[in-house]
Amino acid sequence: MNPILNQNLFLVKEHVGMFKAANNYDIYNPENNELIMNCREKNLGFFTKVLRFTDFKRATPFNIEIATPAGEKIINIKRGVAIFRSTVEVFDEKEHLIGTFKQKLLSIGGKFEILDKNKKPVCTLQGKWTGWDFKFTKDTKMLGQVNKKWAGIGKEFFTSADNYVLQIENSVAQDDSVRQLILAAVMCIDMVLKE
Numbered sequence: 001m002n003p004i005l006n007q008n009l010f011l012v013k014e015h016v017g018m019f020k021a022a023n024n025y026d027i028y029n030p031e032n033n034e035l036i037m038n039c040r041e042k043n044l045g046f047f048t049k050v051l052r053f054t055d056f057k058r059a060t061p062f063n064i065e066i067a068t069p070a071g072e073k074i075i076n077i078k079r080g081v082a083i084f085r086s087t088v089e090v091f092d093e094k095e096h097l098i099g100t101f102k103q104k105l106l107s108i109g110g111k112f113e114i115l116d117k118n119k120k121p122v123c124t125l126q127g128k129w130t131g132w133d134f135k136f137t138k139d140t141k142m143l144g145q146v147n148k149k150w151a152g153i154g155k156e157f158f159t160s161a162d163n164y165v166l167q168i169e170n171s172v173a174q175d176d177s178v179r180q181l182i183l184a185a186v187m188c189i190d191m192v193l194k195e
Contacts, residue, residue: 002074002093004036005183006174010166012039012186023064025187030165037074039066039187064187077184090184092177099181101125101188112188114181122178125185132164134189136182144168144182146189 011030014023027037041064061082066075075098076091086103099122101112112125114136123143127134136144146166166186172178 001175001177001180002068002072004068005074005179007036008168008170008172010036010183010186011163012166013163023062023187027066035069037066037068039064041065066183066187075180075184077187079188086188088184088188090181092180098177098184101181101185112185114185116177116181122181125189127189134186136185141171142169143172143178146186 007029009030011028011033013026013028015025023039023041025039026035027039028034029036041062043063061080062078064077065073066077067073073093075093076095077088078091079086079088082103086101088101090098090100092098097117099114099116100119101114103112111127114122114125116122121138123136123138125134125136132146132148134146135142144167146164148164164186166183168179168182172182
C-alpha cells in the first residue's frame, strides 16, 4: 500500500467543466495544499460518454484510477452497468481485489455496505439526504467522515460545491486496507449517489 494513504486528511477537488463526461478529481493535503494524488476516468467509450449527458448517467459503468502525481497507481475502482443498485469493485496497485461496495436500496441519503475481498463487512458509508455529510462506521465506531467543511489550522475552511474533505480517524491503523476502501468509496459518492 502506498504510504500516502497513511495520512488522515484529504481535500478532494473535482474538475469542473460544462460538457465533461469523465469524472476527474485532484486530491490534496489540505494542511499545505500539496497535490498528492489524482483520480482519473480514462478511456470512456462512445456510448458511455453519450449516456453521461442523459438521465441514465448514474447507471453508466466506470473505471477510475487513483495515482500519485508521478503516475504510480494506488487504487483502481470499477463498476459495470448499474440497473437498480451499484456494486463497485476496488483493486490495489497490482490489480488484486481489495473489496467491494454494495449500494443499499431505498436508503435515505445514500448508503453503501463496504465489504473486504472475502465479502465480509468492513464498515458502512451512510449519508444524509439534506447535504454532503457522510460517515464511515463499523458498529457504533466512526472510522471516517466526508463533508464540505474542515476545522483546521485554527479556522473553519469551507470547500466549494465541487470540493470536499475526507478525514480518516486515528483509530484506523496505518497500512490497513480499510484506508484504500474508504478513499475509493469517497470517489464513488459523487458518481453513484450524488450525480
